[in-house]
């Protein structure tokens with residue numbers, strides 16, 4: 001069943017088009033990673049899905065309803081980011097109690113266990129927490145809410161590596177125990193690639209790619225070897241990235257639509273063929289140029 005259906009969604013801030021006729025749908029009980037460069041519109045999209053803001057044009061439904069001002073959507077979804085604020089007089093244990101009475105699927109035991117595991121003081125105040133602790137506390141709310149649609153916008157901001165790892169492990173374990181629709185936006189795809197089932201990659205306000213993670217892992221290959229040979233082998237291919245190594249060698253990342261014969265020919269010509277990590281591929285796919293930062297230093 002489709003939980004989110006989005007057709008030709010456009011969001012304009014003043015005269016700037018951030019989302020531009022974006023079309024995609026998300027099925028229930030999947031973990032989708034929302035990936036894209038800084039400022040591409042991830043938070044904007046997630047806020048529209050959560051019903052916090054309205055689109056400029058286009059259609060978006062969540063649980064078959066328009067999310068803006070929808071009680072059904074707000075009761076069945078949660079939006080976690082580092083901007084979450086709570087009334088300042090409330091202590092952490094009071095916030096957990098309040099969340100427990102708001103979210104119908106709230107898992108009190110999970111909330112308490114995570115709270116203790118991450119060594120929170122029940123009498124502490126939310127606005128006095130450090131950056132990493134704030135994200136951790138908000139993530140606990142997101143997990144324990146067990147909302148049918150759980151949205152994490154950059155949930156690990158400020159968390160140290162160990163906490164990030166623990167959080168993603170907790171997320172996976174709880175998702176397996178209680179599958180639900182989860183969307184995570186993150187700049188650290190390498191940390192979540194084993195968690196995600198689908199990846200939605202935004203570029204220029206559009207859906208650049210929306211594929212299962214397994215497909216993304218096979219989407220491209222890297223070719224490394226003599227420059228002329230690499231150029232020859234990739235001349236009719238979709239090239240996502242190329243980088244000259246020294247004077248005579250080159251590394252190129254291209255769409256993986258080579259025939260077995262072409263691959264054999266490449267190997268026979270001493271071309272090294274490698275897999276491309278999804279996190280690197282996403283960087284190449286969303287880059288402005290095929291050489292990346294090297295372009296800045298070209299012909300100086």
Ligand SMILES: Nc1ncnc2c1ncn2[C@@H]1O[C@H](COP(=O)(O)OP(=O)(O)OP(=O)(O)O)[C@@H](O)[C@H]1O
Nearest residue numbers: 013014018036037038039040041042043044045154
């Ligand atoms: N309330 C607003 N008013 C005007 N412009 C805004 C507003 N919110 C966001 N923008 C602009 O919209 C664009 C997209 O912002 P958004 O926060 O959605 O991107 P993002 O992909 O989440 O970025 P990041 O990865 O850096 O968090 C940016 O250029 C931003 O400056």
